[in-house]
Amino acid sequence: MSSLFPALTGSRTDRPALRFGDRSLTYGELGAAAGALAARIGGAGRVAVWATPALETAVAVVAALEAGVAAVPLNPKSGEKELGHILTDSAPALVLAAPGDELPLALRDLERLDVEVQATEPAPHDHDRASADDDPALVVYTSGTTGPPKGAVIPRRAVAATLDALADAWQWTGDDVLVHGLPLFHVHGLVLGILGPLRRGGSVRHLGRFSTEGVARELHDGATMLFGVPTMYHRIAQTLPDDPDLAKALGRARVLVSGSAALPVHDHERITAATGRRVIERYGMTETLMNTSVRADGEPRAGTVGVPLPGVELRLVEEDGAPITSYDGETVGEIQVRGPNLFTEYLNRPDATAAAFTADGWFRTGDMAVRDPDGYVRIVGRKATDLIKSGGYKIGAGEIENALLEHPAVREAAVTGEPDADLGERIVAWIVPADHQAPPTVEELADHVASRLAPHKRPRVVHYLGALPRNDMGKIMKRALTRD
Incomplete structure (x- = not known):
């Protein structure tokens, strides 16, 4: 070729x-x-x-x-x-x-x-x-x-x-x-x-190490696109109120893209308020490259990863593999994808390769999501760590985390489930308070979540931390969360 x-x-x-x-x-x-x-x-x-x-x-x-x-x-x-x-x-x-x-x-x-x-x-x-x-x-x-x-x-x-x-x-x-x-x-x-800019015949300027000063410099100097992960955009959102030059530079960008993990809605809102620009989110993984994105000419809806990309088929399935046919914005299912963007195999692991695909060729992503009536996808977490079954409900940790992050006393948040004799699993919140001397109470956070989502999605237990464990890409490592 x-x-x-x-x-x-x-x-x-x-x-x-x-x-x-x-x-x-x-x-x-x-x-x-x-x-x-x-x-x-x-x-x-x-x-x-x-x-x-x-x-x-x-x-x-x-x-x-x-x-x-x-x-x-x-x-x-x-x-x-x-x-x-x-x-x-x-x-x-x-x-x-x-x-x-x-x-x-x-x-x-x-x-x-x-x-x-x-x-x-x-x-x-x-x-x-x-x-x-x-x-x-x-x-x-x-x-x-x-x-x-x-x-x-x-x-x-x-x-x-x-x-x-x-x-x-x-x-x-x-x-x-x-x-x-x-x-x-x-x-x-x-x-x-x-490889993206090189395939288009455009150019890329790598900062070596991310800094808001570097971003502002390059956007002022003709750069039109910015790629980042939520940790970077969080730093940008925190810096913007005291840095009008950064706000002006971001306002010049044609496209701002965030990926690799969900960007909290409150960071979306702070960046848009300061710059007039909306951050586009996309969804992909190593095995599939990119599956969905908010389009540059589409509705920039915070909290979603947009619609399937051209050539990508996407479906949500129940635990038994049955496809979910209704896009109601509430029904949680596992994402499966099919298309030319997929990997061919796990090297030297035919067992893992076979387990990753359905009999009809769909890749099991392990990610849980809901779809809005117009097809927009909202990720609610990983099947292994973020799907919480509580009181007969299937609950995605991601939407609770976003709700917690909207509370002014919460700087960082992660949500997990733990066994509960009555509920099956109870919702546990891991919080980094904005003020460690005056952290929000369990009752305050539970009421906050219940008022925004639903009562059955409120956290029953809260742990307070100095920082959440994260990997190089800024993703929270939930398996590293343990009780104090």
Whole structure:
């Protein structure tokens, strides 16, 4: 098949492609560097990429895709045990890293190839190297919350399908300039944040490390899109009242996108009030890339992840697998999806692959949601940790968390269930108070939730914490929550 990045050999190779800090590459320079590296790694099967937030990571992944070689992004913060598992499981032929990067002991037996971002001579393009749509493009390892991380094999067609569907939903073109500060070892930061602009022929400016000052600087300097996770947008929302320059900069953006976890409604409202712009949310996961999004030309409804993207089929099912046919905004079901955006398998795990799909080819996401009458999807949590069965009701933790976050005395909130002899499960809230000297009472929070949602959704127990445990993407790690 042809290149995933037509702009590498187009007529406008002088256009900016990548910028990391004060280092940058045009499309011509990126094409030369990636082409030279692709010529060296062709036929390697799989290559590991030491995925620091740097030009070298982007060049390495583009080169692998141009060579028809699957890239395995490695999180530089991973521990030796996790890295050892990933390397044993994926068996890469070599590791690509920036010159001077110090690699951990887990990589000591793997051949290393330094990535040069300035090619000394152009390399011939040979698109026969990149064969079929279903050939692996990436092997991205899941978080491993229920065991060792599994390698999701993401084919080339999934990368193309997701990025083209997002281009339709967000009216994303080669004129757009994206700014983000996300890590480059996962789908959000790498596929959407780096490969997305390159497929469109636009450009990306990576902050290296997220800061509100960096966001404001780049948006004032012509950037049109911002990608972030809720933790970043929460920091933005907190900063806006005292930073009119940041508000002005965000007001210039064409599209603000949040993903990887739900953005609390009160952060939506604070950002919109200060900037006049609404944050778009989308929904995806490693195995499926992107499934839904609020469209740039659609209704920006806070608290939802929009509608299915072009080419994606989505349904909600009951616990017995029966499809839920009514979109009433209340009935909770598990999301299942089907389409060209899906992964092909878990590497070396045929058992896990088979268990992940229904007999008719739908992927079981494990995410619980409701659908509004017009098809908008609202995620209410994970089946394993966020579906609470209390008093005969199926309750999603996410909507209770949003309600708690609307209370002025609550800074952070998480909701879980615990066994209850009468109810089956009772609702437990984990709260970071705005003022630790005067936290809200259990009764106050229960009444607050009951008045906004329904009495059966009120928390029965409240634990007070200094901070919620979160991973690198800002997602709350509920399995780490324990009683004081």
